Amino acid sequence: MEPVIFEERKTQIHRKGAEPFSISCNKSSLAGAVSQRACVFCGSRVVLYPIADALHLVHGPIGCAVYTWDIRGALSSGPELHRLSFSTDLREKDVIFGGEKKLHQALIELIDLHKPNAAFVYSTCIVGIIGDDLKAVCKKVQAEKGIPVIPVQSEGFKGNKREGYLAACEAMFQLVGTGDVSTISPLSVNILGDFNLAGEIWIIQDYLKRMGVEVVANITGDGRVADVRRAHGAALNLVQCSGATMDLAKMMQEKYGIPVIRVSYFGIEDMSDALYDVAKFFQDKDPEIMTRTQELVREELMALYPKLQTFRKDLEGKKAAIYVGGAFKAFSLIKSFRHLGMNVVMVGSQTGTEEDYRELAEITDEGTIIVDDTNPLELSAFIKEKDVDIFVGGVKERPIAFKLGVGFCDHNHERKEALEGFLGMYNFAREVHATVTSPVWNFTPRRRKSPITVPGASQSTEACTGKGRAS
Amino acid sequence: MKKAEPFVSTTNACKMCTPLGAAMAFKGLEGCVPFLHGSQGCATYMRRYIISHFREPMDIASSSLGEKDAVYGGKANLMQGLLNVIGKYKAPAVGIATTCLTETIGDDVPTILHEFRKEHLTSLNGQMPALIHVSTPSYGGSHMEGFHAAVRSMVAQLADPETAKHRGINLFSGFVSPEDIRHLQDIFAHFGLSATLLPDYSETLDGPALEDYQNIPGGGTPLDAVRAMPGAGASIEFGRTIKPERSAGAVLRDMYGVPLHSLGLPIGLRESDALFTTLETLAGCSAPRRYALERGRLLDAMVDGHKYVAGKKAIIYGEEDLVVGLTSFLSEIGIKPVLVASGGESGLLAEAVAAVTGEFPGDPPLVRDGVDFYQIVAEAEALEPDLVVGNSKGYRELARARNIPLIRVGFPIHDRFGSQRVLHLGYKGALNLYDLIVNALIEKKQEDSPIGYGYI
Ligand code: SF4
Ligand code: SF4
Numbered sequence: 017m018e019p020v021i022f023e024e025r026k027t028q029i030h031r032k033g034a035e036p037f038s039i040s041c042n043k044s045s046l047a048g049a050v051s052q053r054a055c056v057f058c059g060s061r062v063v064l065y066p067i068a069d070a071l072h073l074v075h076g077p078i079g080c081a082v083y084t085w086d087i088r089g090a091l092s093s094g095p096e097l098h099r100l101s102f103s104t105d106l107r108e109k110d111v112i113f114g115g116e117k118k119l120h121q122a123l124i125e126l127i128d129l130h131k132p133n134a135a136f137v138y139s140t141c142i143v144g145i146i147g148d149d150l151k152a153v154c155k156k157v158q159a160e161k162g163i164p165v166i167p168v169q170s171e172g173f174k175g176n177k178r179e180g181y182l183a184a185c186e187a188m189f190q191l192v193g194t195g196d197v198s199t200i201s202p203l204s205v206n207i208l209g210d211f212n213l214a215g216e217i218w219i220i221q222d223y224l225k226r227m228g229v230e231v232v233a234n235i236t237g238d239g240r241v242a243d244v245r246r247a248h249g250a251a252l253n254l255v256q257c258s259g260a261t262m263d264l265a266k267m268m269q270e271k272y273g274i275p276v277i278r279v280s281y282f283g284i285e286d287m288s289d290a291l292y293d294v295a296k297f298f299q300d301k302d303p304e305i306m307t308r309t310q311e312l313v314r315e316e317l318m319a320l321y322p323k324l325q326t327f328r329k330d331l332e333g334k335k336a337a338i339y340v341g342g343a344f345k346a347f348s349l350i351k352s353f354r355h356l357g358m359n360v361v362m363v364g365s366q367t368g369t370e371e372d373y374r375e376l377a378e379i380t381d382e383g384t385i386i387v388d389d390t391n392p393l394e395l396s397a398f399i400k401e402k403d404v405d406i407f408v409g410g411v412k413e414r415p416i417a418f419k420l421g422v423g424f425c426d427h428n429h430e431r432k433e434a435l436e437g438f439l440g441m442y443n444f445a446r447e448v449h450a451t452v453t454s455p456v457w458n459f460t461p462r463r464r465k466s467p468i469t470v471p472g473a474s475q476s477t478e479a480c481t482g483k484g485r486a487s
Numbered sequence: 488m489k490k491a492e493p494f495v496s497t498t499n500a501c502k503m504c505t506p507l508g509a510a511m512a513f514k515g516l517e518g519c520v521p522f523l524h525g526s527q528g529c530a531t532y533m534r535r536y537i538i539s540h541f542r543e544p545m546d547i548a549s550s551s552l553g554e555k556d557a558v559y560g561g562k563a564n565l566m567q568g569l570l571n572v573i574g575k576y577k578a579p580a581v582g583i584a585t586t587c588l589t590e591t592i593g594d595d596v597p598t599i600l601h602e603f604r605k606e607h608l609t610s611l612n613g614q615m616p617a618l619i620h621v622s623t624p625s626y627g628g629s630h631m632e633g634f635h636a637a638v639r640s641m642v643a644q645l646a647d648p649e650t651a652k653h654r655g656i657n658l659f660s661g662f663v664s665p666e667d668i669r670h671l672q673d674i675f676a677h678f679g680l681s682a683t684l685l686p687d688y689s690e691t692l693d694g695p696a697l698e699d700y701q702n703i704p705g706g707g708t709p710l711d712a713v714r715a716m717p718g719a720g721a722s723i724e725f726g727r728t729i730k731p732e733r734s735a736g737a738v739l740r741d742m743y744g745v746p747l748h749s750l751g752l753p754i755g756l757r758e759s760d761a762l763f764t765t766l767e768t769l770a771g772c773s774a775p776r777r778y779a780l781e782r783g784r785l786l787d788a789m790v791d792g793h794k795y796v797a798g799k800k801a802i803i804y805g806e807e808d809l810v811v812g813l814t815s816f817l818s819e820i821g822i823k824p825v826l827v828a829s830g831g832e833s834g835l836l837a838e839a840v841a842a843v844t845g846e847f848p849g850d851p852p853l854v855r856d857g858v859d860f861y862q863i864v865a866e867a868e869a870l871e872p873d874l875v876v877g878n879s880k881g882y883r884e885l886a887r888a889r890n891i892p893l894i895r896v897g898f899p900i901h902d903r904f905g906s907q908r909v910l911h912l913g914y915k916g917a918l919n920l921y922d923l924i925v926n927a928l929i930e931k932k933q934e935d936s937p938i939g940y941g942y943i
Binding site: 020022044045046047048049050051052053054055056057058073076077078079080081082083084085086087099100101102103104105106107108110111118121122125126141142144145146171172173174175176392393396400411412414415416418419420421460461462 | 494495496497498499500502503504505506507522525526527528529530531532533534535536538539542543544545546547548549550551552553554556557564565567568569570571572575576586587588591592624625626627629694696697698699700701702880883
């Protein structure tokens, strides 16, 4: 068979055990390779989108805005401005004469209409090319309207999603430090890098509340402009995810001296560790906090374990493949699968760093395929080679799994199931169980177990003449 | 009443961008891999969008331009990308559509492709795939312009002038569902007509479960069939708002003298009648009995259900040709279209709507082209519709906010299952839509009722 891996991409794939660890990453996607990745704009949109009381205006032709309209599962407990799709819908004459005037008018009318607490203006590829001065327009509107109007330098072609994260963090950092922090508790955190998919942030907030910790700002799930403005008053930043908001945390550490803890809320260990790390951090200020946290974890686990065991019975020994946006999520997923008795045989991400992949190589079993920025050809080949039972990914990965007769769990920004926290672990296990144990795989051509005869399977091209035994 | 003001900005667009339409059309050519010349994001976003509707793999390659390429031109990436796609997918055809970016930096795709063919013919062992290109700056129209332009490009660039005359018929059915395409194929077969449908994504975007993953799914209009189009006895093209410069049928008519029958999308009774009459003429026989029966059943249903729908007011939105067909159908069954809206801007919508509503009493519907959902919602306030008909995009602000049913048709449908299998066309499609509409209205009535009749 023809090799499916592009020569240029060989260094972006590592097989654990076969050779010493080495992987290249953070490269531009290969032309013609049908990458699963989007663009810089996508990165910033993902991060900033859930700030629900801000206006998110996409400056560019219509597509960039249309395809990002309310596709995420980020929920808000209040305003829902983020779920609308605003665009300057650039036309030919704007491209020729420049779109600054149109952008200005668009901002004014939208701000007047929706009264947002801030506006983010995303730059797209075209804007980068025609050279509109986003900064100048934003500054002008900010002066006219008296709300922060912040340009997001997210021209799609200027790199990959990671650059978009940075652009988003830079945009948000302009807000931080502009609000009043006088009433904030000494036991306080900001939640960074969580997008409140299916209300996950509310689960985490509940845990923190039970521990006696105040949440100053959600950045960015269920986010509010006013909270981001006073985020510098928190005692600690909790950063989840591979790095979508790590840059912001670093900026806040530098300027305001706020320490950072990296966390993950997926799976039992990582969720518990996250809470214990917070408790440890505040131990000096509140000696009781550790006891409260231990109680909380114990309570949650007591409820969770028996349920997990029933799923585990059916899942023991099954194989999983993971391809997600950020590599950090993959660590938690590997551990979560272990709780279900399952082995991860392939793991990859769109935006992992060398460090991320090295760590993945350390915690996975021999033979595991580790891959950066992949494509459908490779994914389908890996799934077949490893004969996996479940694939974890996003919408673009789903049909690949299903076409191969493999179960699938949706674990990206579009999911509508909460997968964080102890409750999330239960939901995850339930979903994995539902898909892996479905009877449909008994019938799909590639994996069917029973020797059933299928009409048409002879591949005969002759038309049926009706002269069967009955005639 | 809140007036729909002429806003500069767009809120919740009622259209998609040009290359998406082109990619859809290319997907309907056998063995063809759609390829967007631009930066990576556009291709990925469109893939995602299309996948969520069809629940099928949708590979769109990209030349993945980076910053330097945007400055110095995308030629190297396009050439490299093509080689990669051809090498790995073994594609017999690649459909190349430009994006806003490459249009703006002024890449000359035809010239680049010319050079590509010259440079790489030997390295590809003489196996040069068909490379079809279309210019699709998104700021020059909506996804429908891209769709039609790509169909036209396929015809114009593949047509073989030397082809012998044959008895086949060309059918350009437009942006319809896979189920619609399958139904059209059946109809032609029952008439004994051999038809070349372009594009045909009935299998490529609604494929069966198979033994192995297919890099390029089976199905699609065979390349040779497209090459032979100039020899056909006639072309049929659906769409009342296709401008001549975008029409594939017009190319064949003007360059090769193939007679063109321009029809509306056959949605509802009269527009389907127009198709069947045309087919009777082309086949030289009357329609097979099964269609007389289908038509009869449709009419029977229209009578049985007319009181459930009588006087109801509907808002219809989506692609221009789709809304024209739907307006025609709703008018026939006694539902009043009060607003017909589209993000498209062909300039032909009002006239086309007038043509299908003219014979019925009452005020003609408001017709709005080039609108977004913000404007549609603003108008809806005063119109007090009883139902909305269109894609999933009207759910939240339009249907849910008013607690009225949304009949999901067209593209995208990503909050329901089975969008590939929605049948809109022919008598059978009309009957399907009719059942959906009547049942939605009954369900609404039932749920709103304090009594909750279980026997209606
Ligand atoms: S840049 Fe143009 S082609 Fe790309 S997504 Fe945006 S509108 Fe569509
Ligand atoms: S035009 Fe640029 S910013 Fe917009 S989707 Fe395409 S790559 Fe992303």
